[in-house]
Amino acid sequence: MKMTLEIKVDDLDLFTKVLNATATVLEDEGTFVVNPKDGMTLRNMDKPRFAMVDLKIKPEYFHGDFKCDKEYKISIQMQDLKKILQRGGKEDSLTITLDEEKNLLKFTFEGRVKRQFILPLSEPEESTLPDPNALKYDIKAVLFSGSLTDFIKDASIIGGSINLYAEANKMIFSSSQDNREVKIEIDTQSENSAAKLIEAEGTHEALYSIDSFKNLILVDQAFSEVQLTFTSVRPLHLLYTDARGIELGYLLAPMQPDLDDELEGASSDDYDDDEDDDEYDDEED
Amino acid sequence: MKMTLEIKVDDLDLFTKVLNATATVLEDEGTFVVNPKDGMTLRNMDKPRFAMVDLKIKPEYFHGDFKCDKEYKISIQMQDLKKILQRGGKEDSLTITLDEEKNLLKFTFEGRVKRQFILPLSEPEESTLPDPNALKYDIKAVLFSGSLTDFIKDASIIGGSINLYAEANKMIFSSSQDNREVKIEIDTQSENSAAKLIEAEGTHEALYSIDSFKNLILVDQAFSEVQLTFTSVRPLHLLYTDARGIELGYLLAPMQPDLDDELEGASSDDYDDDEDDDEYDDEED
């Protein structure tokens, strides 16, 4: 058997956190696309098709320990992956190897002891989802360390859904149900503000499921800030970026209509023209 | 809308602990009486009517940030209150405001972000309960830091009920069920004793529900000592006092007869004559 895909992870901490968050959103199967140029990527919708995860772990993240001769589509049970990653110790490195012949993915932790976990591959999902980074927006903001987590927890007390509103110098997260309400108003121009507005064209407002936001708490705590872009009519896009080479995008459809219509039935007007991420999609049916 | 009731809480920690404990006992609705002289008070029985909470948060506790022009009766869902208080951060202050017109209570946390929670008011309970501080007793003791919590946990292993016995220099907490027993004997005169007897006339003994005691563990851990007064026949009275202006009283009926008969059907003999806490009760039906 010729070794065709072998990835070594030294920085297990962040790697584990983003994949845990991804597993929490996707619930069961996840399809990774691995290729020499983009590294390890995953673009999948969650089961109810409300949200989409767009994960990119660039080859740089693996410090040269990224051996990959062509593009591979690897589909695995995300809950199995999550459990395996939790077994990684502080001193361990992790090597992920594909056995194409046997249709298996191997995870080898090496520390004081060598431990190897093996997962079977599933049939990869073939649907191509558009690049969330190409989605048009009118509001662009940055939320600082843990603010989004706080807002989600605040809204969870009330339940139901999260309403997001933004205009020139203001963002409001709110939620109301059974005469109970919560309202978090951010003056984005004040010093030490929890958020900064970078672009704001007009006023925008939309409603999102709290549960979809809750899946993000784990990853939100792992990054120092998150970029948020949205409009009243298109999905909300959250983008977590780590300088070591990880990008985790999260696309969330407004509560009506659902993300399915939004994304797959989207008119080309919703996306910018400079989309070129489908470079490796040619092999698909 | 004229602002008629506005309370600012700087010391959220103790405030949150006593209200959490109160919410644990009361389960659903709680009725606060707020007036310029006594501050924020609550005197309610628990649902099975075994126990009574008597909470007083004096105007001083709010360091002058206590704006109140007359007496208000404010009834809210205690579990909602508990959840809201848990969202207070270390750096936050909390302002509680009544909107009489809309029948709402507003909780505004101010820190790096301004967050406002709104709860609807319920119909206040109108029954007047007697002042537990006026209840006659023959035994008066002080239990030091966490001792009561320990005794409750010890008794919980055995289950059933807690038996309390006291005489001149001795207090005994005990519990027995299915041939299992626990007995905690305190020599109140020994150095470093867990309790000190202040008054002890005769020997007294009574039985209480362990579950009613368990509700107290949270608040018991927040105070450095608790005053306990009781007799064989009248309810047990626990009193937590904090010099900053908080008093939390907890009245617990012996297991037979129940507190209802004890308190509401109590003969005037059970209470001292200097009761004057009903000064503001005139407006009631």
Next chain:
Amino acid sequence: MKMTLEIKVDDLDLFTKVLNATATVLEDEGTFVVNPKDGMTLRNMDKPRFAMVDLKIKPEYFHGDFKCDKEYKISIQMQDLKKILQRGGKEDSLTITLDEEKNLLKFTFEGRVKRQFILPLSEPEESTLPDPNALKYDIKAVLFSGSLTDFIKDASIIGGSINLYAEANKMIFSSSQDNREVKIEIDTQSENSAAKLIEAEGTHEALYSIDSFKNLILVDQAFSEVQLTFTSVRPLHLLYTDARGIELGYLLAPMQPDLDDELEGASSDDYDDDEDDDEYDDEED
């Protein structure tokens, strides 16, 4: 009442851990044999009769505070014992006293307060189990601090059962189910190895229930190493030893045939001849 059995425990921490682990394995009743020579011992099978606990707490462990005039058989509910031991504080000493007349065991914690728990005795189990230390083996190894806990947790992700393999310089713990696998390979000769092979005659391999292993995690974390002896056909024997005078043995039957046949129906060939631990068994029926 003449005091006939009184044991004082100063080092509550380890004592509590080994008895907690024993209680976890046995679930309900446990029978202690206490005598002047061997101290406090227990040799009981678990409920499904897959595993056996063999606990010895020598008189030395109690630093001379071990008063015992003859052999006693004491049977108690292990879950009650576990709960009582959890109530021991850091500063407490514990005195265990038998009241033969009343058929009770008393646990007295002494710290700032004197707390006494009393448990009723049950009818002791009379079956005599063979000494696991006399069981023949071909593989003898030592696993270092927490390694076994790690292997059990690794295998638990996959589920089903644990396969143990050993030959000259190698030990392999593995588990597989539904195309998922884990394999932990230990080069017992490498520096800093997680295990050391002391004796290895031939190659041996056997399958054990993961759940039976899981019961050991608590005790495995309390000791710095564990001795493991096994063959392909006889039960696995784990032995935890603490220099202060505690030995905890754990015997685990391979998954087929079960321990019952293995132990009770064992031919004398399975055991060495120097068995002399039945010195006190004469009084049994």
